[in-house]
Each structure stands twice: as structure tokens, then as C-alpha cells.
Amino acid sequence: xxxxxxxxxxxxxxxxxxxxxxxxxxxxxxxxxxxxxxxxxxxxxxxxxxxxxxxxxxxxxxxxxxxxxxxxxxxxxxxxxxxxxxxxxxxxxxxxxxxxxxxxxxxxxxxxxxxxxxxxxxxxxxxxxxxxxxxxxxxxxxxxxxxxxxxxxxxxxxxxxxxxxxxxxxxxxxxxxxxxxxxxxxxxxxxxxxxxxxxxxxxxxxxxxxxxxxxxxxxxxxxxxxxxxxxxxxxxxxxxxxxxxxxxxxxxxxxxxxxxxxxxxxxxxxxxxxxxxxxxxxxxxxxxxxxxxxxxxxxxxxxxxxxxxxxxxxxxxxxxxxxxxxxxxxxxxxxxxxxxxxxxxxxxxxxxxxxxxxxxxxxxxxxxxxxxxxxxxxxxxxxxxxxxxxxxxxxxxxxxxxxxxxxxxxxxxxxxxxxxxxxxxxxxxxxxxxxxxxxxxxxxxxxxxxxxxxxxxxxxxxxxxxxxxxxxxxxxxxxxxxxxxxxxxxxxxxxxxxxxxxxxxxxxxxxxxxxxxxxxxxxxxx
Numbered sequence: 278x279x280x281x282x283x284x285x286x287x288x289x290x291x292x293x294x295x296x297x298x299x300x301x302x303x304x305x306x307x308x309x310x311x312x313x314x315x316x317x318x319x320x321x322x323x324x325x326x327x328x329x330x331x332x333x334x335x336x337x338x339x340x341x342x343x344x345x346x347x348x349x350x351x352x353x354x355x356x357x358x359x360x361x362x363x364x365x366x367x368x369x370x371x372x373x374x375x376x377x378x379x380x381x382x383x384x385x386x387x388x389x390x391x392x393x394x395x396x397x398x399x400x401x402x403x404x405x406x407x408x409x410x411x412x413x414x415x416x417x418x419x420x421x422x423x424x425x426x427x428x429x430x431x432x433x434x435x436x437x438x439x440x441x442x443x444x445x446x447x448x449x450x451x452x453x454x455x456x457x458x459x460x461x462x463x464x465x466x467x468x469x470x471x472x473x474x475x476x477x478x479x480x481x482x483x484x485x486x487x488x489x490x491x492x493x494x495x496x497x498x499x500x501x502x503x504x505x506x507x508x509x510x511x512x513x514x515x516x517x518x519x520x521x522x523x524x525x526x527x528x529x530x531x532x533x534x535x536x537x538x539x540x541x542x543x544x545x546x547x548x549x550x551x552x553x554x555x556x557x558x559x560x561x562x563x564x565x566x567x568x569x570x571x572x573x574x575x576x577x578x579x580x581x582x583x584x585x586x587x588x589x590x591x592x593x594x595x596x597x598x599x600x601x602x603x604x605x606x607x608x609x610x611x612x613x614x615x616x617x618x619x620x621x622x623x624x625x626x627x628x629x630x631x632x633x634x635x636x637x638x639x640x641x642x643x644x645x646x647x648x649x650x651x652x653x654x655x656x657x658x659x660x661x662x663x664x665x666x667x668x669x670x671x672x673x674x675x676x677x678x679x680x681x682x683x684x685x686x687x688x689x690x691x692x693x694x695x696x697x698x699x700x701x702x703x704x705x706x707x708x709x710x711x712x713x714x715x716x717x718x719x720x721x722x723x724x725x726x727x728x729x730x731x732x733x734x735x736x737x738x739x740x741x742x743x744x745x746x747x748x749x750x751x752x753x754x755x756x757x758x759x760x761x762x763x764x765x766x767x768x769x770x771x772x773x774x775x776x777x778x779x780x781x782x783x784x785x786x787x788x789x790x791x792x793x794x795x796x797x798x799x800x801x802x803x
Contacts, residue, residue: 279454283308283424285663286444286456288431288485289464291318292408292649293631295415296656297462299374301663302422308456309423310446312430312480316412319466319478319632320652323408324520324584326389326399327371327653328646329364335396337361344647347393347550348611348640349762351501351781356637359618360647363654368400371653375414378402390525391645392548399646405520405584411649429454430735431484434461434492434627441492441627447735459626460663463489463614467632468502470691471747472607473699474515476505482739483746485633489614490745491725495623496784498612499746500753501641501763504704505608506530506554507570507601509588515606517588519570521645524548526581527574530558530603533567552642552763555605559704562604569600605704609648611639611763612753615783620659623785630655641762685733686723688740694747702751706766711755718748753782 283306287294290311298307309315330340340361345352372378378400379387389399402410419425428449435443435455443457465485469477490496507519507530524530524547530538542557543549558568572578578596579586589596614622614629616636622629631652638651701714724741725748733741759769 279452281308281454281456283456283458285460285462286310286458287462287464288444289318289466289631289633290315290425291320291464291466291631291652292323292411292415293320293652293656294462294464295412295419296653297464297630297660298419298423299415300657300660302419304664307423308458309419309425310429310431310444310456311425311427312484313428315416315425315427317478317480318412319469319476319481320408320649321412322476322478322518323411323649324405324518324582325391325522325646326401326407327368327411327649328394328398328644329368329400329650330361330396330398331365331368331386331400332388332396332398335398337364339395340364340398343393343395344638344644345640347642347644349642350640351498351761352640353637356618357640360636360638360651360654364650367650367653367657370657371411374418376402376411379404389522390548391521392524392554393545393550393644394548399522399525401522403583404580405522405582408649430738431465431488432738434488436492436624440625444488447738449735451734460666461627462620462659463627463629463633464631465633467610468746468750469607469609471694471698471743471750472703473695474508474510474604474606476508476515476518476606476608482743483610484739484742485629486613486749487742487745489622489624489627489629489633490749490784492624492627493785494627495615496613496749497615497635497781498641498753499610499749499784500757500782501611501639501761502607502702502750503551503609503611503643503763504555504559504605506551506558506605507603508606509585509592509594510602510604511592511594513604515604516592517585518606518608519585519601519603520582521551523570523572523575523582523585528570528572529574530554531569531571531600532561533569535571538568550642550762551608551645552765555704556765558603558605568603570603571600572596573599609639609643611635611641611643616655618655618658619662620655621662628659630659641764685737685741688724688737689721689744691740691743694740694743698747698750702747702754704765706754706764708766708768711751714747714751715755718744718751749784753784756782
């Protein structure tokens with residue numbers, strides 16, 4: 278087995294990863310490990326933009342309250358204030374790094390408006406290619422000083438005396454390596470691929486959350502999964518995302534008869550918070566009625582939204598009809614590995630940033646275009662924290678145990694996991710559906726353990742991670758018997774703002790039994 282040492286090892290290659298590497302690689306030996314191509318991430322797919330209170334009629338307090346309201350008052354207010362106050366300075370730093378944001382003819386920023394925002398404060402690049410602009414510009418900078426290892430799959434975190442000191446990996450040829458560093462950073466993205474329809478990259482299978490959980494890190498808010506209301510669909514299959522910015526520019530959700538779906542359902546109608554719009558669309562679709570995004574109010578649509586126009590063209594959607602067929606799809610995980618403002622997890626030496634992290638800034642429902650902001654703000658904080666810390670001088674490097682001949686038991690297919698999550702733990706949940714899902718997941722509890730002396734392939738590893746994360750989402754949804762934000766239960770559909778009875782639901786793999794959830798299931802007789 279190969280042992281590689283570095284100052285910093287980052288797992289994942291999205292915007293958060295590249296931002297950390299850009300700051301640290303000038304003085305540190307930084308290695309980025311990614312299980313696919315370096316550009317294959319949710320960040321690259323981000324169409325919407327990045328939110329910041331930079332206009333003269335805007336203020337961080339307005340951005341703060343919009344974020345809190347969208348998050349259904351489940352947000353960590355201290356962390357949320359920190360996030361939005363950093364917005365303007367973050368934009369300045371990105372411009373210094375060469376990022377070009379769209380401007381009006383008078384050279385002012387072309388600010389967009391999206392759901393639940395009270396002001397126009399969304400900066401875009403390339404119309405609807407903001408994520409691509411950020412990723413490609415930062416990647417060009419990072420490549421100069423950073424080692425990037427592609428097609429290397431992180432298997433498990435290496436914990437020594439309660440501290441994270443490295444990560445075990447395998448490549449496509451099943452060759453194993455151990456990466457050792459005083460700072461290990463999870464930047465592995467989200468969990469969208471656990472559902473049948475998703476806006477996420479194919480790599481978003483929750484690997485970082487599963488690894489952190491097995492290592493004993495605190496995990497929270499797993500029940501809060503955001504479904505984007507407007508995925509382009511054809512023949513019931515998700516083709517690509519139609520950004521909320523399209524509705525911000527005047528598009529309306531309409532029925533086949535041309536009726537406005539959101540009229541009378543919320544004061545903000547089509548720009549209501551995502552959970553509200555997604556549930557309204559889901560309810561209509563369940564009655565077998567098709568829905569569309571009417572773009573007739575948007576002039577020069579293909580110029581304003583070139584990426585979306587290209588997706589429609591590829592799917593043979595004629596934009597001259599001014600209607601794009603839509604349905605909700607899994608989009609963003611508000612929960613994840615618990616961190617503080619410096620990106621530190623409950624395990625010393627282990628950091629998390631981006632969608633894999635639960636910073637608390639999104640509450641129960643993320644405000645549109647706050648995700649890229651979160652990536653950049655907390656990536657900067659992690660980098661600055663690491664620059665101030667001293668590295669340890671020497672550590673004992675254990676060797677990963679050799680795999681034996683014993684094989685892992687029968688595992689479900691990826692498709693089966695998607696079907697269970699979509700049917701039972703989707704946009705709308707019931708006590709019975711959650712009970713059914715928990716029962717199904719517990720039959721695969723063996724897949725959630727550490728695999729010592731077990732011969733396991735990379736594909737099996739992915740399935741095990743998906744089972745672990747699906748189980749945590751399901752259990753958290755079972756435990757939270759109210760409805761809030763991205764978590765909606767038909768048996769408890771109504772809750773008043775600020776009066777929810779539940780606090781944050783935490784899990785940790787470092788319990789006296791392999792899983793806290795196993796005890797919960799026994800107690801609830803599921």
C-alpha cells in the first residue's frame with residue numbers, strides 16, 4: 278500500500294474545495310482527491326448565482342431575515358449573520374481572483390431576484406453559468422500549486438487517538454493508498470443521487486457524510502432535504518435544472534389550461550420559498566396534471582439563460598412554445614457533518630465545507646443562491662484557520678488492514694435505494710412511509726459498519742454509503758414529528774413560525790452501539 282503525506286488533504290473538487298486550495302496552496306502542500314473528473318461537481322452545474330447585499334438599497338440585515346424566514350427559523354442565527362455580513366467582501370475577493378460577474382450597460386452589477394428574496398441581490402456570471410465561471414477560474418489558479426488526484430475513491434477516514442490524521446482510498450484498479458495530513462477536509466458535496474429525479478451531479482451520493490458518521494463525527498438536520506421546484510422533465514425523467522432565476526425574471530408556473538398554479542397559495546406566489554412551491558407542484562402532479570414554466574414574459578430568453586436554452590434544445594423542447602415541462606427534483610441537503618464557523622467538526626483534524634457540512638446557515642430550507650456564498654465564506658475561514666495552526670511533527674502511520682476473502686452480504690441496487698427514498702422519504706412523508714423505509718434500511722444494517730477484512734469493491738462502497746445516508750435521512754424524518762421547511766409530514770402538516778417543538782436532531786457513529794438509530798428503532802418498535 279502506498280502512503281502519501283501532505284500538509285492538507287481535501288476530499289472533493291467543487292467550489293469549496295478549490296477555494297480552500299487557492300488560499301492554502303501558496304504556502305502548503307495541498308492534495309485534492311476526487312472520485313471522478315476534477316470538474317464533475319454540483320458547483321459546476323450551479324445556474325442561479327451567488328447572493329450578497331451589495332446594492333445601495335440593500336443591507337446584510339435584509340439578507341439575514343430573508344435567510345431566516347426561508348429557513349423556517351431553524352437557522353443558527355450567529356452563523357447566518359456571519360455568512361451574510363461576509364457577502365460583500367467575498368464578492369470583492371472573487372473579483373480579485375478574476376471572476377467576471379454580469380453587468381448592465383451602465384457597468385453596475387446585473388442583480389437578479391429569486392424565491393424568498395426581498396431584494397435583487399443575486400450576482401450571475403455568463404447568464405446562468407455562475408458555477409462554471411467560478412469553478413473554471415479557480416481551477417486554473419489552483420492547478421499551478423496543487424496536486425490533483427482524479428478517479429481516486431475515498432473509503433474511510435483514518436482516526437488515531439480521537440484525531441483524524443488521514444484517509445484510505447482506492448483507485449479504479451482497486452489499488453489502495455493512505456493519505457496522511459494534519460488537516461483533512463471533506464468537500465464531497467450532497468446526496469441528490471439518492472432520489473430518482475435530481476439536479477445533482479452523478480457523484481453526489483453522500484460519501485462524505487457516511488465516512489464522517491462511521492468515524493464518529495456529529496451529524497445533524499438530515500431530515501431537511503430541499504427539492505428544487507423546476508427540473509426540466511421529459512417522459513417523467515429529469516433532464517436538467519431550470520434555475521429559480523427564470524421565475525425571478527417573470528416566468529410563471531402554469532397548468533395545461535394556462536392557470537397560474539401558485540396564485541393564492543402564497544403571498545410571493547411563484548417566488549415563494551422552494552419547499553412551498555415544490556409541494557404545490559408535487560400535489561398537482563400526483564393528480565396526473567402536467568405543469569409548465571411559462572417563459573413568455575422573458576425577452577431574449579436564450580441570451581439571458583443560454584445554459585438552460587441548450588438543455589431544452591438537447592431535450593427537443595421547442596422554446597417558441599414558451600413552455601418548459603417541469604417537476605420537482607432533489608436539490609440540496611441542509612444537514613450534514615456539524616461544523617463551527619471555522620469548519621471544524623467534532624473530530625479534531627477533520628474539517629467539512631460546502632454541502633457536506635451542516636453549518637446551520639440554511640435552517641430547514643435553503644434560501645436561493647446562498648449555497649455558493651456558503652462555500653466561499655467558510656472555505657475562506659477554514660483556510661485562514663489552518664494557516665494560523667501549527668502542524669504536528671510526527672505521527673504513527675497505521676497500515677490499512679488487508680482485505681480478506683470474506684465478501685460483504687447481499688446489497689440492494691442503486692435503483693432500489695432511489696425508489697425507496699423517492700416513494701417513502703420524498704417531498705411529502707407519512708408515518709407509514711417512513712416506517713416502511715426504516716424497516717427496509719434496517720435489513721441492510723451490516724452495510725453501515727466498518728469493513729475490516731472484507732473484500733469490497735468501489736461500487737459496493739458507494740451503495741453502502743448511500744444506504745447509510747438514506748438511513749440517517751429516514752430516521753431523522755421519523756424522529757421529527759412536525760413539518761418544517763424541507764421536511765413535510767402529512768400526519769403533522771401545520772406548524773406556526775417560531776413555535777416548533779423540536780430542536781436539532783443529532784446522530785453520531787461514536788455511540789455505545791454501532792448506530793444510535795438502531796436503539797431508536799427498537800424503542801419505537803418499528
